[in-house]
Amino acid sequence: xxxxxxxxxxxxxxxxxxxxxxxxxxxxxxxxxxxxxxxxxxxxxxxxxxxxxxxxxxxxxxxxxxxxxxxxxxxxxxxxxxxxxxxxxxxxxxxxxxxxxxxxxxxxxxxx
Numbered sequence: 357x358x359x360x361x362x363x364x365x366x367x368x369x370x371x372x373x374x375x376x377x378x379x380x381x382x383x384x385x386x387x388x389x390x391x392x393x394x395x396x397x398x399x400x401x402x403x404x405x406x407x408x409x410x411x412x413x414x415x416x417x418x419x420x421x422x423x424x425x426x427x428x429x430x431x432x433x434x435x436x437x438x439x440x441x442x443x444x445x446x447x448x449x450x451x452x453x454x455x456x457x458x459x460x461x462x463x464x465x466x467x468x
Contacts, residue, residue, distance in 0.1 A: 391454050391455060394454045395453050395454055395455070397430065398429075398430050398432055398451070398453060398454070399459070399461070401429055401430040402429050402430065402432065402434055402449055402451060402461065403461055405427070405429045405434070405449070406436070406447055406448075406449045406461060406463055407463060409436060409447060410438075410445065410447040410463050410465050411465070413438055413445060413447065413465070414445060414465045414466075414467065414468075417467065417468060421439070421440045422437070422438065422439050422440070423436075423437065423438040424436070424437045424438075429451075432451045432452070432453075433451065433452075434449050434450065434451040435449065435450050435451070436448075436449050437449075437450075440467070443466070443467060444464045444465065444466060444467065445464065445465045445466075445467050446462060446463075446464050447462065447463050447464075447465065448460055448461065448462040448463075449461055449462075
């Protein structure tokens with residue numbers, strides 16, 4: 357046999373299949389990780405917003421028994437609600453995450 361320098365067609369096809377396999381595995385994983393990162397970021401920012409609004413509401417102590425408002429936090433439309441329950445002020449925020457699922461976080465504050 358002669359010494360051949362170069363690739364044969366079969367080796368090129370096998371290497372192309374390996375590259376395609378790796379890409380079809382890594383791309384969905386990368387997209388899922390980016391979505392989860394965005395969800396965690398949104399939860400953090402919305403939780404901080406709820407905490408700040410609850411502190412402001414407790415400080416002002418307007419005597420309002422219920423309040424419901426819409427805001428935009430971290431490019432998400434959120435619904436903020438406050439209710440008075442058994443001497444506590446319950447603040448909840450709800451929104452739809454990147455995957456289209458509804459989420460809600462509630463915090464309680466002790467009224468004076």
